[in-house]
Amino acid sequence: MNDNQLIRACQQNDRTAQRLMVEQYSPLLYSISLRYAPDASFAKDILQEGLIRVFKNIHQFDPAKGKLKSWLCKIIINAALTHYKKLRYDTEVYGLDAPDHVEIPDVYAQLGAEELMKLIGQLPEGYRLVFNLSIIEGYSHKEIAELLNIKEASSRSQLQRARKHLQAIILKEENEYYESRAI
Amino acid sequence: MNQEQFEDHIKKSFDTHQVPLDTNELWSAIETDLPAEKKRRPFFFWLPFGLSGLILLGTIAFYQYDRFSNEHTQAIDQVNNNLVEHTSTTTQQPTTLNTAFTENKINTKTQTITPVLSKPTTINTSNSNTKHTTKKDITNTIQENSSFLYTSEKENPLPNQKRPTLSTELSTSVETSIKTEKVLPESPKINRFENLDVLPIHWVDLDNHVTTRPTPIPPSFPTWRLFTVLQGGTTFVNKTIQTNTNGVQNYTDLRKNTETPILSYQFSGLVGLQHQKTHWYIKTGLQYQQLNDIFDYKQETQRILYSLTGSDNQTELTTRTIRHYNQIQLLEIPVLIGKTFRNRHRISLDIEAGVATSLSLQANGRFIDEQMELGVLDKTMFRQQNWSVLAAIGGAYQLNPKTALTLGIAYQQYLSSLKVRKALTTDQYGLLNIRLGIKQVF
Incomplete structure (x- = not known):
């Protein structure tokens, strides 16, 4: 399944596709969240929140405007920043x-x-x-x-x-x- | 290496860097928060609907056929009763011929007719067996046969001027019947009366407007009766709760000491079909139940307080006792098979068992802790479709031939937790219901 097929399936709320996306991209996204988080537990929280945002907003993603990987990274970074805004x-x-x-x-x-x-x-x-x-x-x-x-x-x-x-x-x-x- | 080169090196290193992690754990953590999947309903989801539909259609079909056959059995009975009446002695004078026949009170003098009617006369039913029975055919037949009614003016119980013109009256009657009668299915052309030594006089039944169509052979298949049951009662909730630990929060169940069951109740409206000979029955319908309960549990939460430097993080353990109010509303379709045991009195015993599936589940949970902090239970933590098995025993007291009061006890056990797998607690419900109802047989 290529990225476009994966995106379409995820946009239709297909659990299998969503899980596939998690398995495919979470190691990369976890690496990003680790760079922003003080520890692994915090990083996992960021990743978890970021992925929920991904699936709730994936219908807004347009493959013509950019790569899936970049979009995912951006969402994880935003999730990390939200976490930091909660702290002083x-x-x-x-x-x-x-x-x-x-x-x-x-x-x-x-x-x-x-x-x-x-x-x-x-x-x-x-x-x-x-x-x-x-x-x-x-x-x-x-x-x-x-x-x-x-x-x-x-x-x-x-x-x-x-x-x-x-x-x-x-x-x-x-x-x-x-x-x-x-x- | 200057700063710029070093930063380039950092950027390249992180471009494709991946850190392996347990994706199963991650997926299970996020799955419950995802929007609900519009999944295709599996076959077994539609099974109860299909079964209920079939039972309903079958019920209607059987009921219609049963009523049709009962009508004709009654018609035959009426003919036979009239013949019996003819041979008995009565002195009451009927005012008109019609009322005399309706009330089965035939003048004694008409009894002398019977031997005259023993002439082996048969009405040719072949005409009336056809769908195109005409008024003319039937009138001819009546006139042909009516000549045997009164053999002489002497025996006529009524004076000439009061005596109804039989052929005219019967013709009118037939005319009315023809107008109102629907086309009936063809029945075999069998003369049912050929071996009788007396003629089951057709004009006797004409008063009731039923003999313009042929008397069908009574059906040989078993009789089924339609019934409905409306019942309601209170439910005792027997719940086994299992608390899950997610690594950060631990839950201790305090239900044993604190659980306060409050009124839970159930209502159902069921329709069924009962075999008249064996008393086995099948029934289905809708069942609504509201389950309420209150219980406490202790929550231990481990919080990590992150410092800005990341070097002196602290762990804080907080404990609080939470009181939980649960309200669950379920709409279910039960399918039950049972048997009725009757005695000679008005009391009968019903034993039944079956399955139920929920059509919808509404959960309304609230919890409050020692600091009076309120919370709402996440509705997504509950399953929409749940299967359960039921068993019930009950008695019925017959008020009249068609209505009975019922009192019974039922136990319903859910086969899985009403909450989803990833909820912090999983609850397995068993419901004991005591109910009162009314049963109507048609």
Whole structure:
């Protein structure tokens, strides 16, 4: 069954097709929700809520306007943001900071998605949101500002801070690594 | 590697990244929240409707045929009764010939007619057996036979001026009959009276306007009788509840100590068909029942309080006792087979068993906790179609030949939980119903 057939069947509320879609796309969507959630349990809640939204709104999806995968990802991201809006959104700077120009060790280019996810997971939630939306999903600052209900300038500054924070984490990990080697 | 290259690497890494998870668990979690599927009804869903329709049609067909055959059996009985009356002695003077025949009171002098009528005369029924019986045919037949009625003026019980002109009157009567009579199915051309030594005089029946058509041979198939039952009563709910755990919330059932059954009731209107010889019957119809109950359960909820940094998440365990009010309304079609045991008195005993399927289910649940926080039970947690088995025993007291009062007890056990599989609790209902009703036989 291709995507178009799957969409048509899901639009007709066919349980088998809906289940097939869950089986086919949930690993990808779970990966996205994990990037936004503080833990796996939270990520599952996001995924669950996102999929319910998918099936309730699938009749609005037009295959001519875009790919199913992109549409699904967008809905999961929106579900994640809704979850975050329920919590108090705080974008203040947290402790760590880094110099303006940091060279990231080449070894980081060898990191896989799991390790990178752990790295990004160390970012404070506000930074992580903007970093995910901007760098991974490719949203513009205007879109991020609309999604998070903040100013565009705030989105830019949050991203800069997120980058610095990430660099600081990398530096910290590097230092810890060398310190452990020295011992 | 600069920041930009590193971010590119991150983006590419996540483009196709997938994390495996248990899709069965995920699907079962979301399935209950999805809009209801418009699924095709399976065959067995329509079975009770089909069965009820067939029973209804069969009932009407049998009832019609039964009434038709009863009419003619009565007609034959009436002819025979009249003949018996003719041989008895009575002195009452009839005022007119018509009323005399209607009341089966024939003047003594007409008794002398009987030997005269012993002339082996038969009415040629072949004409009247056809669908195209005409007034002329019947009038001729009457005139032909009426000559045997009064053999002499001396024996005439009525004076000439009062005596009705038989042929005229019968013709009028026949005319009326012809106008009102429907075309009847053909019956075999058998002269039923050829072996009788007295003529079952056709004009006797003409007064009742029934002999213009041939007397059919009484049907040989068993007689079925239509009956209806209207009944209602109170229901005791016997519910076994099983609580499910979803990992975050635990439920402890406190029903044993707290359950307060409140009035539940049931009404039904059934139509049935009973075999007259064996007293077996089958009945179906509609059954409405409302089930109410109150019970408590303890809910333990584990909540994770996420901190903004994600580093110092806390787990909070809250416990609350919830009082649950359940109201379930069911509209069902039962199909029951049973047998009636009669005695010589007016009391009979009915034993029956069968199945029922629900046409619709309306659930109205409310719950309230110690802090008086209200909630509403999600209606999607209930199944719309449920199957159950029933058994009942009851007595009937006959008020008159066609009406009886009934009193009985019935037990209905649902074969599955009224709630869907993924609900937090699954309830298996058993209903004990005590009911009073009225039975009408047609």
